[in-house]
Amino acid sequence: MDELAGRFPPGLEYVTPYDTTQFIDASVETVLHTFIEAFLIVGVILFIFLQNWRFTVIAMSVVPVSVLATFAGFYAFGFSINLLTLFALVLSIGIVVDDAILVVENVERVLSEDEEITVTQATIRAMKEVGGPVIATSLIMAAVFVPVAFLGGFSGQIYQQFALTIAVSVAFSALMALTFTPALSAIFIKHDLHRKESAFMRAVRTPLRLFDRLFAGITAVYMWVVKVLVRFWGVALLLTALVGVGSWWLYQSTPSTLVPETDQGIVLASVQLPDSASLERTKNYMDKLSSAIKDVEGVKFSTAVAGYDMLTSSVNTARGIIFVNMEPWGERDLTASELIGKIMQFGAQIPGGSAMAFNMPPIVGLSTTGGFTGYLQSYEGASPEELYQASLKVMQAAAHNPVLNQVFTTFNVNVPSYEAKIDRQKALSYGVSMSALNSTLGNTFGNGFVNYFSYQGRNFQVYLQNEDEFRKTPDDISSVYVRGGDGERIPLSEFVTMERKTAPAVVTRFGVYSGAQFQGGPAPGYSSGQAIEAMEQIVQDELGDGWGMGWTGTAYQESQAGSAATMAIIFGMLMVFLILAAQYESWSLPLAVLTATPFAFLGGIGGIALRGLDTSVYVQIGMLVVVGLAAKNAILIVEFAELQRREQGKSIREAAITAAHLRFRPIVMTSLAFIFGTLPLALATGASDTSSHHIGTTVAVGMASVAILGSLFVPTFYAMIAGVTDWLRGKTQGQGDSRDDELALEHDTR
Template identity: 80%
Template sequence: GASIDGGSAMAFNVPPIMGLSTTGGFTGYLQSFDGASTRELYEASLQIMQAANQHPVLNRVFTTFNVNVPSYRAEIDQQKALSYGVALENINSALANTFGNGFVNYFSYQNRNFQVYLQNEDEFRKTPEDVNNVYVRGGNGERIPLSEFVTLERQTGPAVVSRFGVYAGAQFQGNPAPGYSSAQAIEAMEEVVQETLGDNWGMGWTGTAYQESNLGNTATLAIVFGILMVFLILAAQYESWSLPLAVLTATPFAFLGGIGGIVLRGLDTSVYVQNGMLVVVGLAAKNAILIVEFAELQRKELGKSIREAAITAAELRFRPIVMTSLAFIFGTLPLALATGASDVSSHHIGTTVAMGMASVAILGSLFIPSFYAMIASVSDWLYRKRHPNQDRQEQAELGHDNA
């Protein structure tokens, strides 16, 4: 392919959500809260880039901010221009449209709007001497070259000074090191800035990093609302407030197994773990329903006591629970033991669902019947307290579902 002297090329992963970010990894701006100059911002960005690339959690961290870009500064002799009757806005407009570009209007083509810009040809704006070929009209209509009023001085400075919010910022891009998540990389980058530059500096995030750092706690709300929806659906199905509570007693075992597996493997609680938790909560409720619903049928149809119904349900539903749980666990083991590309994300979600389901199958089968017996006993006691004159046989026929 073609070669460019002094040029370099870098490869980037695609962003996890197309359109939300230009590349994978994280993108943010180093900000000075006490109004540092562009030179101070540049020196600070070099310190951060060096420190970040030495951090074990971070990889390929770099900044696009540079204050050593060659450029020309245009000095306008305003008094001389006014003496020729040339308006300053005409000089600025001629410079901008000749050596830069100027917006003209829009035009529509095939149901899309396109912008029209006025710009000089490359060959007529390559060197500072090209300013001699640009003219403006004087007060008497005479064409006067811009070189009469404009002097170009060579200098170095920043090509672009971005502002992120109300502070000037130096853009940074980077990636988490192999084996680490983007959340850990964001946290590590903030630690590097704090330790290297102090409290007057900070990181402002954009793209997917912004969404992850500012909206990361919504996963907890999603799990809470997921549990609430399970409770409301079961309450409507069984026309009871007590039976859904017995079903939801399986969710702590799901969390215990999922988090325990993550801790034992030394993984972090990434978004894959959070999604896995939502899956395990639903599966835990499914296992609990097998026991609770069967026990309730034993009470209603066979007239067994709460204790007898719980024991019978635990004995007869143990095998179906274990078989379905083992089928799911063996199905997710390839994720938990995956190798190759994207193996870290597979480890997170596979470990969460496999260990969570194992915990529900073992501990849930032992404790859910006891929780059912306890909740059903409390429900029965409350029902008798509210209806002291009702016959016990009638209570059994009604199934105590109105508690």
């Protein structure tokens, strides 16, 4: 169009009054800014903890490499750069540095403990200690996300792009941590941790030393609580059970939706005039309404299309649709919700019609109005009049239900129309077939397809229809002829009588049943899931067992999403358990790792509830992320505890406490890096801010809960489970030894 505009005659220009790509471009730009902010924040957090720019650069170097490798994964899987993949990339910043942090932090610890060791030897020793946990944690993250990629349905498509993006980035980050990071550590790290500093450097590092003192105090408090919980593990078990029950109750009581609605910069308005109003009358009303909308500050374009009913997707002279494009988000204070209220107010003030405004649906194609869409069905074959009366009952009951808002039906049997009655016997006596009568009526007063017409390499469909002036009144059928058996032309009025009556403008069947379409949404403070349940309950209470609601669009997808999310989490936890069981060669120790997951659920759903948000597909994705990260943190403690038992010969309780102390700093470091890296998502503004809030809040608060509560309780459960396992093993071996002694004594007696 830009190229063509250069050849336009003077005074002619073009604009794009309805542009859906504006929201997409703004959303991608917002997430890209968030990506950069997250990268910088993670770098600052790492420097504060590592207090060495070389360590920080080595740890952060895995991010660009992993991101580039992830883009290669996009190409391999056929993914595009969209909100889901960009969200996954933002979250992966905090995830991919975890493995590198484990390596460099352990190298730093080894160097600080042994002044005589070389950097290369320190790197080798550090990799022997953390190589296993790096592989295990990477397998855990892959185990959580890869099975999700094979879920079917709409939710599966959303999960797939996100899951595979995370899985690819984690896989490459593990590869980098096992090869690239230790190589950089051996080359660039200097053994200067214990050299004397100048007065200037001491002054520069004063804030960092104050941070170390603060963290040492926090560590002391942490270790005191861990020792208490390890000793009184029964209290820890009770508290964890309460956390699990509370998380489930909170999840069930929090409103739910499929995908949250957001301000997309576009508002749709459905215009209604009295049934059978002329097209000219509809245009005049819409011109006045469109002019009033254009005068609102923050509105860029208002485009009116008369004669089309957006709610039923049908042609209707008494209906119309207005597309309202708003100014970019940074150039207006007006929100889409505020504009919707203004449009409906204008529609009520202008005489002759009414207007219903809607936010742009979050998923175009699954919904027209952004709320729920369903069909009231009669399982016993009700007539159109009975269906209409039933729909009125449902609509009246919905108006008094506090959960529902703006519920209406598009089904109406009072539309003025004509019924064409054919005298079949008379037509047959003249030799006129029913097919000839039907095709003649349809092709002249309606429209009928003739053929395709090719012109300049393009195919055009040809339709036949009378001119408007020849199909205005019922008397016009006398001017349309059909040939009789003898070839003579006979007017249709000889066989057809037009009778005026009222009837539905559109009759819809949903499945095998005739249905009345309903549309609506949840009231403020309620979710779409609660609205769907309320509608089903109203139909049951008002109409009985012979009636039901059939859902379509987002309402149908939402009813399927709940089971998909549950399956995703169950499969993820099952895979985590099996992989850990294979690595530890034990069925009991993986349970200690999985005990961190209740705290992930508590933080994730608790953050959503505190902010007054709904649970959605984005929240469910966030839950998967924090479940994987919870297991990842727990592995660090369990792995080092096992190492203390095997190589240092410590008791179970001592091993648990020592592992908690050694791993507390890296766990806090990686957790804070992830939390602060996702804060830009949780606090995002502008386009797609609602979606960012859903996923950002879930992962940030969920990770905070895992870092605080999980770190306290995992050592306790490790000690408890390992102790019970050893006790059972001792009992089993003791019984076996006693049996062997009895058999030997019996043999000697003989």
